[in-house]
Every structure is written in C-alpha cells, then in structure tokens.
Amino acid sequence: MADLTDAELDQLIKDIGLKRPRGGSQRKPIAHGTYKGAKQHRYRGEPVCDDCRQGERDYRDKLRHGQSGYLTEEEWQARQAARNGGAR
Numbered sequence: 723m724a725d726l727t728d729a730e731l732d733q734l735i736k737d738i739g740l741k742r743p744r745g746g747s748q749r750k751p752i753a754h755g756t757y758k759g760a761k762q763h764r765y766r767g768e769p770v771c772d773d774c775r776q777g778e779r780d781y782r783d784k785l786r787h788g789q790s791g792y793l794t795e796e797e798w799q800a801r802q803a804a805r806n807g808g809a810r
C-alpha cells in the first residue's frame with residue numbers, strides 16, 4: 723500500500739484537478755466589476771482583475787457605511803469615535 727505524505731496527497735489532488743476537463747460553456751461568465759466577480763476569480767484560482775478589485779472595494783465600503791447610504795468621512799469618524807467612547 724502506498725504511504726503518501728500530505729504534500730504528495732496535495733500534489734495528487736492538484737494533478738487530478740488539472741487533468742479534469744473544463745466545463746466550457748457550462749461556466750458562468752464572471753460578473754466583472756462586482757464583489758461577486760472578485761469571488762468568482764478567486765474561486766477559479768485566478769488573479770482578481772482591476773475592475774473586480776474596484777467592485778469589491780465599493781462593496782466593502784457600502785457594508786462599512788451601512789446599507790442606508792453613504793456617510794461622509796467625517797460622519798464615519800464621528801460614529802467610530804462615539805462607538806469607541808461608548809464601550810467604556
């Protein structure tokens with residue numbers, strides 16, 4: 723029986739993955755310029771393109787500022803300060 727190390731196992735899985743035929747048309751097109759697109763790039767082991775990187779940044783900003791709308795930088799700072807102060 724073969725006694726594989728973890729590294730050899732990883733290599734084996736990698737080899738099998740590389741040999742697997744591509745899905746071709748079954749693959750969904752990447753939604754470039756969005757957070758979702760960035761995830762799709764990562765899922766495929768590709769570098770995230772500039773458009774998607776920007777989309778992801780916008781998405782993160784939106785989350786950080788809340789769904790209700792954008793805060794100005796000053797409002798954001800004030801909110802952070804209030805939160806930090808209130809915790810004590």
Ligand SMILES: [Zn+2]
Binds near residue numbers: 752753763770772
């Ligand atoms: Zn992209």
